Amino acid sequence: MKTVDYKVQDQTAVISMNRPEVKNAINKEMHEDLYQAFTKANEDSEVRVIVLTGSGDSFSSGADLKSIPVTELASFDHGSYLEETYNRLVLLMERIEKPIVAHINGVAVGAGLSLALACDFRYAEKDSVMALSFLKIGLAPDAGASYFLPRLVGLGKAIEFGTGKTIPVEEALSSGLLNGIGWPDSLIKALASAPLPAYGLMKQNMKTGAAASLEETLQAEVRAQRTAGKSRAHQKALEAFIQKSR
Known part of the structure; x- marks a missing residue:
């Protein structure tokens, strides 16, 4: 896997998006690598907990729009792309019975934040920057954000966050978007003993x-x-x- 780092230690699989030069923007290759990594963690009987994070100083800056050839922008079908990539990945995450924890270690915007919302728990570093920045480029939130966010923070707050405002860590915590601050060591240890199924x-x-x-x-x-x-x-x-x- 070229765009994802995968490590297992103490019954925990840590999946790190690994394109730090573009703040872990997600291209098609990363989609395939993430799908492979989550499948591997799901099938490994030694893995009890899955952690999704990013390398460098970012969780993920979202979809890598620069990876779309300029000649294809006018005819690019965002809906078909969603069905082939994000929807496939989010549905896999939803099917996994093991606990999935997002560790937001910096920038988490657009579909990057959407992937964090698809996890069971979300922890963030104090200097993290979060936003559903879709409207700023004339698109609606996707990758499951419309499903997960209202369930976490309520409809009114979800629409407010959906406008693309920067979400301070303190507000994300008080609204229910985050479960805690920092690396979730104690949570991971507790989840490792959670009974399956x-x-x-x-x-x-x-x-x-x-x-x-x-x-x-x-x-x-x-x-x-x-x-x-x-x-x-x-x-x-x-x-x-x-x-x-x-």
Whole structure:
């Protein structure tokens, strides 16, 4: 993978977007590398937590518009490009049962911020710069931002952030966009012991509950408990509880 650095340590896969010369702007090659990295982390039984971050002083400056040939700009289909790249990647991230944490280490704008929103948790360094800067180039927010952001901060705040304003770290934290400041070491350690598939089922049910009816959510919980109840993680926890209670 030329545009992504992939390392595994202490049950954690750290995926670093690695084009620091362009603030980790995302081109087609990086899309393929990110997809490969997330697939690898998902399939590795030794990996319990996935962290997405950027190399250098940036998380990601978003889509690399300069990678589009000038001769193709007039006929370029942004919708088709989304379907082939961001949508494919975000749907993969959504399917992964393991916890995914974004560590925003600097600039996170446009689709770069959208990818952070697609993660389960978001931590940022104090000097990070965040913005959904799509309107500034005459485009609407994409790469899942329209789905994730209202669920995190509410509709009114999501529309405000969608105008492209710079989001101070303090405001991102108080609004619910961020979970914390700095490298999330304690969170990663806690998530490493999160039981699977129960964690993934919980994540899906919470998202279902944000939009579905009570009846639909209750049925989703029934299906989830049916699956989780048959898992090895549940059986081990149950055995430990019985032993402790004797």
